[in-house]
Amino acid sequence: MTKAEDVGGIDRGRRRLIAGAALGGSSVLMARTAMAQAAGPLVPQSMLEQGQPVVTPPYGVPSKFEKDVVRRPTDGTPTDLSSWSFTPLQDLHGIITPNGLFYERHHNGVPTIDPDQHKLMIHGLVERPLVFTMNDLMRFPAVSVIHFLECSGNSLSEYGSKPAANVQTSHGLLSCVEWTGVRLSTLLDAVGVKPEGKWILAEGADAAAMTRSIPMEKALDDALIAFGQNGEALRPEQGYPVRLLLPGFEGNMSIKWLRRLKVGDQPFMTREETSKYTDLMPDGKARQFTFTMQAKSVITSPAAGGMIEGGPGPVQISGIAWSGAGRVKKVDVSVDGGRSWSEATLDGEPLPKALTRFRLPWRWDGSPTVIASRVTDETGYVQPTRKDLISERGNAYTYHYNAIAPWKIGQNGEVTNAYAAGA
Amino acid sequence: MTKAEDVGGIDRGRRRLIAGAALGGSSVLMARTAMAQAAGPLVPQSMLEQGQPVVTPPYGVPSKFEKDVVRRPTDGTPTDLSSWSFTPLQDLHGIITPNGLFYERHHNGVPTIDPDQHKLMIHGLVERPLVFTMNDLMRFPAVSVIHFLECSGNSLSEYGSKPAANVQTSHGLLSCVEWTGVRLSTLLDAVGVKPEGKWILAEGADAAAMTRSIPMEKALDDALIAFGQNGEALRPEQGYPVRLLLPGFEGNMSIKWLRRLKVGDQPFMTREETSKYTDLMPDGKARQFTFTMQAKSVITSPAAGGMIEGGPGPVQISGIAWSGAGRVKKVDVSVDGGRSWSEATLDGEPLPKALTRFRLPWRWDGSPTVIASRVTDETGYVQPTRKDLISERGNAYTYHYNAIAPWKIGQNGEVTNAYAAGA
Known part of the structure; x- marks a missing residue:
């Protein structure tokens, strides 16, 4: 993610600007920068009017732009x-x-x-x-x-x-x-x-x-x-x-x-x-008395029900892993439907019986694919596939589902549950 | 805190009950237990009526009984x-x-x-x-x-x-x-x-x-x-x-x-x-450019503006310590106005540049005293006294106050800022 084209790749409009800059046409990019610096219309409205006073309200609430982030x-x-x-x-x-x-x-x-x-x-x-x-x-x-x-x-x-x-x-x-x-x-x-x-x-x-x-x-x-x-x-x-x-x-x-x-x-x-x-x-x-929640993980971004906004390019795959038996040891991520796996980075030292956040930088080329995560906990237990889980437990089992969750990414960036999509 | 009298000491009313039990008069305590077990008036109202449905509201808020806990x-x-x-x-x-x-x-x-x-x-x-x-x-x-x-x-x-x-x-x-x-x-x-x-x-x-x-x-x-x-x-x-x-x-x-x-x-x-x-x-x-917030700690319970509820007996002293230079190494607590210090327990491994919660069990005998905490961070820096801080900085200094905070406990359990109280 350190090259200019990588960053440009994030936004197709900007990529064109940077491509121009690389060809010596830096005036376009400079002009945009200069505009952003100038006073006038590009100074956002938030700088032109006083904001809300303190303790409005005394117990704070999320931004109105986050109104859909709810239970x-x-x-x-x-x-x-x-x-x-x-x-x-x-x-x-x-x-x-x-x-x-x-x-x-x-x-x-x-x-x-x-x-x-x-x-x-x-x-x-x-x-x-x-x-x-x-x-x-x-x-x-x-x-x-x-x-x-x-x-x-x-x-x-x-x-x-x-x-x-x-x-x-x-x-x-x-x-x-x-x-x-x-x-x-x-x-x-x-x-x-x-x-x-x-x-x-x-x-x-x-x-x-x-x-x-x-x-x-x-x-x-x-x-x-x-x-x-x-x-x-x-x-x-x-x-x-x-x-x-x-x-x-x-x-x-x-x-x-x-x-x-x-x-x-x-x-x-x-x-x-x-x-x-x-x-x-x-x-x-x-x-009876199946108390412990076994190790499990899931990718939360990009995730089923969501979208890769802005098209192909660098994407951060991020998710959570946990185990009722102790600490997360490692999380592997696949971006090719489970054929190959790469070890993800964990945020800090995993805590026992707590969520652990994992991350993997990825460059999405725009092709449909399936992504998934698989956790291993400190006892050596490995998160099972759905097939293995169901073959052991049968169809009447209701609780303790902890299998690998595969998300399908469509050509338009739409993300769906690979099982719901019939995979 | 493992003896019956210790627990009894928490509540003077109950201590009398337990004292009675120890003298063979266990019927009083048993009667109280039996009452709590019985159906009827002692079953709380919350068990007799249906509660609130889920997502009331979709973004949750604190209990109405916590309305005074605000910025x-x-x-x-x-x-x-x-x-x-x-x-x-x-x-x-x-x-x-x-x-x-x-x-x-x-x-x-x-x-x-x-x-x-x-x-x-x-x-x-x-x-x-x-x-x-x-x-x-x-x-x-x-x-x-x-x-x-x-x-x-x-x-x-x-x-x-x-x-x-x-x-x-x-x-x-x-x-x-x-x-x-x-x-x-x-x-x-x-x-x-x-x-x-x-x-x-x-x-x-x-x-x-x-x-x-x-x-x-x-x-x-x-x-x-x-x-x-x-x-x-x-x-x-x-x-x-x-x-x-x-x-x-x-x-x-x-x-x-x-x-x-x-x-x-x-x-x-x-x-x-x-x-x-x-x-x-x-x-x-x-x-100029005094960026780093130096190590500091404060007892938050019992703390100035508060009260030891329920009178003498076991009290947990609890507070927070932090350092902009890294991790908290240890926190000492005094319950005798700084004459002697005991090392407090820390919750888990201290994180760098994060709050660390410290705790010390204490038995308050009901006498007026002064309690305070003093942090040492991983660089070896020790939180100064107010006197030392002011003698170095003078009276025009406004920012970066990080001295030890002594809280005075009165005979009635009232807690005040020892400096405000004229100490």
Whole structure:
């Protein structure tokens, strides 16, 4: 990307100017530069009038030109109360998801909870059952850490015959923020878990009374009782004022609006881990307690539902990779439908159980092709193809889809889901 | 924090319950637990009614109970156009500042800029002057990286005889986000800087035409042409659609609404680096081009303007530390007015030129005292006392205040600025 023609190649109009300059006709380019320098019509309107004052509004909002960058609901649920909305991955640049765009999955809507009234009780097989106010929790030692959260149903469209038309719908039940909270192990120390305590029932204060069973190992490892999200308080949709966070586990287990933790000696077999959130295999048996979200990656730009604006030339391929088992080790990218792969650059050191942003500069020659990414995590696990995934799991499986996502680029620059396009 | 009495100490009411339990009177505590378990009045209202549907609204907002967590304007400027607003550090938990709470400093208000119309020109001592659209920029290789930004005037109140009453006003011209953009060095490669090019004039498209001179070494090091902020597009107050970002340098140099970079052979001596943003010394001379923000730290909880809620007992001391020269090496905390210091725990590995969150568990016995933090960065630089800072710089100095900030805790738990309190 260092040659003048490369830069010129970005914009066909400008390429002609630069070609002219290279031929000695630099007057055209100089004239354009001089125009841009001159006062008069080329000074933008923004320099000719005073702007908006500070704190307009006191809590800032995005530019009006970004009004289409929003969470979008599924059209696949009969109600918008037990439903979900998708993060616009195609518009995001790094690994942090801004709080206003964090995906949603609610089982009976978002409750309104006054933090001064909210309490968290820990009871069951413990020495000292206790009830904590939010102020109590805030006085314990806390920690801030960046982790992704992914719905186990993310990409379920890709199992079937109607794959999603865009990356927001195919992969957008995924977000990543800096969480702050108290380690659950700290609170369990405070109440004193009895030796026979092996599982914990977590219950939300929503109208679904969402409940899941958490293995004690995870509770004592990296589980958080989280009250912060990207520095500020949790958003209502994310469990305000307090939620459980189980890094790397399927999203629904990180119970929001957390009101109760009951220690028991076995799993509690709630609705959400018997009829729901189990994985039906071809032999009619179901996998239960499939907690960990396996390694997965997706190209977010250019991505299905989008467009390469401005025609052939240099393009940055950019995407995200993650693993519930730990750190991303590497991401390979193919620009020829999977025949060959190149290792992408990662932004900084990958963090455990967090999104990792990958990038690969590419020169698109204008021909139709298929691009895709493939992650390998620190355990050595390699993201599978769709064919391999389905041949192992069959067609009744709904959750934990993590196969390679191929995007087809058309001659006009249009990007589509290669499976939706019939590939 | 692992003994029952420790937890009980958090809440005096509960401590009595636990004391009762320890004496064999566990029925009181059990009764409370049983009440919390029972159906009926103790089931919160949030479980008895359906919540809000998804995408209410499509771009999410904080809970209504967080309405006081906002940027607050200074009362020290005659206009709200050339003015500033402060980040509410006392309410933040980690190192990321949510975009809606990023501090502001504008020189003639916030312009409204259509990204489809915006252009960035690079000219002057270059081989190929070029004009870039936003789409052009998006096709270059980019990078995402977490950095703080601090106004050089942050904490200027602390030089004088009227120190700020709260940490939002004393330290809130400071924020930290994940930025995404193209390295300026990449664009300079594209235009070809001539050998005599040593400085770059950066100009904003705001009504102040804000301009600063940037040394070429910084431009070729880690300077970014940034368009992303915590994943999404820059906010209007932060330079939408594109800004310069000079990690570790005083904030005003990271020109917002960037429209022009002109390469020259010497600094351009703009208004903002001659009359403004220079540092007047006691001998009448001024320091110019004092770019780097030196190491600094502050306790944000408990902090001036706040309160230890709930009385004596365990308290988490938490704060932030940063250095424009690189990484934070360690943070020491004193709870006895600076007589003794203990090393705080840091959240994760400190990132270069980013906020680092530190924490220290403490048991407040209810006596008045003074708490403070002191950072050491990787260069070995130690945050100075106010006395040392002022004795070196004198009283006319306005910018780059980075001294230790002591907070006084009163018997009632009220926290005040120890200098404001006359210490």
